[in-house]
Amino acid sequence: MDHSGHGMDMNMDLPPFTLARGLEWSADSFFLIGCLLGLALYAWGVVRLRRRGDNWPVSRMIFWTVGVLTIAFVMCTKLNDYGMVMFSVHMVQHMVISMLSPILLLLGAPVTLALRALPVSATRGRKGPRELLLMLLHSRYMKVVTHPAFTIPLFIASLYGLYFTPIFDFLMESKTGHIAMMVHFLAVGLVFFWPIMGVDPGPHRPGYVMRMLELFAGMPFHAFFGIALMMASEPMIGTYKNPPSSLGIDALTDQQAAGGIAWAFSEIPSVLVLIALVFQWYATEKRQARRTDRAAERDGDQELQAYNAYLASLNTRGQ
Numbered sequence: 118m119d120h121s122g123h124g125m126d127m128n129m130d131l132p133p134f135t136l137a138r139g140l141e142w143s144a145d146s147f148f149l150i151g152c153l154l155g156l157a158l159y160a161w162g163v164v165r166l167r168r169r170g171d172n173w174p175v176s177r178m179i180f181w182t183v184g185v186l187t188i189a190f191v192m193c194t195k196l197n198d199y200g201m202v203m204f205s206v207h208m209v210q211h212m213v214i215s216m217l218s219p220i221l222l223l224l225g226a227p228v229t230l231a232l233r234a235l236p237v238s239a240t241r242g243r244k245g246p247r248e249l250l251l252m253l254l255h256s257r258y259m260k261v262v263t264h265p266a267f268t269i270p271l272f273i274a275s276l277y278g279l280y281f282t283p284i285f286d287f288l289m290e291s292k293t294g295h296i297a298m299m300v301h302f303l304a305v306g307l308v309f310f311w312p313i314m315g316v317d318p319g320p321h322r323p324g325y326v327m328r329m330l331e332l333f334a335g336m337p338f339h340a341f342f343g344i345a346l347m348m349a350s351e352p353m354i355g356t357y358k359n360p361p362s363s364l365g366i367d368a369l370t371d372q373q374a375a376g377g378i379a380w381a382f383s384e385i386p387s388v389l390v391l392i393a394l395v396f397q398w399y400a401t402e403k404r405q406a407r408r409t410d411r412a413a414e415r416d417g418d419q420e421l422q423a424y425n426a427y428l429a430s431l432n433t434r435g436q
Contacts, residue, residue: 133365134199134206141195147296148192155185159227162234173230181225187218192299201289203364204357208375211302212382215275219306220314220386224393228254228317260320265331268309272335275305276342276379286355309335313390315397325398332390339383346376 132138159181163173191197191210200207231250238245244252253259261267279285279298288294312321313328323331352358352368360366 131199131202131361131363133363134203139194139196139199139206142193143195143198144193145197145296148188148299152185152189152193156182159225159230162230165234166230171233177225177230180221181227184218184221184225187213187221188303201295202357202360203366204354204368204371205374205378207357208378210299212378214299215302215306216382216386218303219310220389220393223307223310223314223316226316228319232318254318255320262308263312263319263321265312265321265323265334268305268312269331269335271305272309273338275302276339280342280354283355289356310390314393325394325401328394329391332387332394336383336387340380343376343378343380343383346379347373348376349373 159178163178166173191200191213196206196210200210228250232247235246235250237247285298288298311317311319312323313332315322315328346353349369349372352372354372357371358368360368360371
């Protein structure tokens with residue numbers, strides 16, 4: 118297979134994997150440029166808001182930055198090199214870039230930042246960057262790709278349809294195919310978690326209970342995928358059937374480790390998202406309670422008076 122361009126010639130033997138070796142710098146230029154661009158554009162948006170006197174939460178900046186760094190962690194270090202020949206390391210890359218990175222990026226509220234920072238059109242009748250983004254958000258395309266009937270099957274198919282068919286081996290034959298696969302994993306994670314997180318505006322804004330149901334709808338399939346890899350009696354992925362002898366690993370044992378990683382990641386991000394949803398729910402209820410209190414102060418609590426009058430009328434009618 119031609120793995121040229123992934124930081125080293127993959128036909129050369131790699132030393133046995135250790136975490137220290139995995140963290141060594143070995144940047145993939147595509148993802149390095151993408152990460153730097155993501156940080157720069159986000160910083161531009163925050164600076165633009167600050168210059169006009171608007172605030173932007175520090176917590177969102179931290180979430181976005183850490184999210185970008187998790188992508189760099191799996192794609193711009195030697196983890197990317199080892200991921201070409203070790204199924205377990207590849208699965209770490211897949212799980213981080215498809216489940217952890219999207220959650221962190223979405224908590225950074227990039228769409229909200231863009232809507233607040235992008236300039237509007239200076240000419241009436243013409244559409245500026247902000248108007249174009251709003252058109253995209255309300256387009257039929259976005260309604261389809263963010264609908265649970267699309268995102269949940271896509272999330273599941275990205276596992277079974279990729280790993281258990283020749284598609285995976287085909288993509289791993291070239292640098293372009295490998296990059297396309299990783300971009301696909303990131304995109305699937307973003308469209309799956311976007312309506313669930315509910316931080317940014319989007320075509321679908323389900324209630325909190327529905328968001329939790331959407332979250333857990335795909336997790337059993339994810340867990341079963343990991344279990345299937347762990348329980349297999351022989352290597353299932355052609356790319357990883359013959360690891361370099363210098364690694365000192367057994368292909369089946371490495372596959373079982375990959376399955377364990379996939380299974381674990383069906384639980385950990387779900388808990389993180391669930392915690393975030395509970396906090397959002399609590400904050401929403403508090404805001405609603407404050408609005409109700411302010412309305413009661415303005416109108417002398419007419420709603421309560423009307424309810425008491427209704428109860429009194431029921432009592433009179435009963436007598």
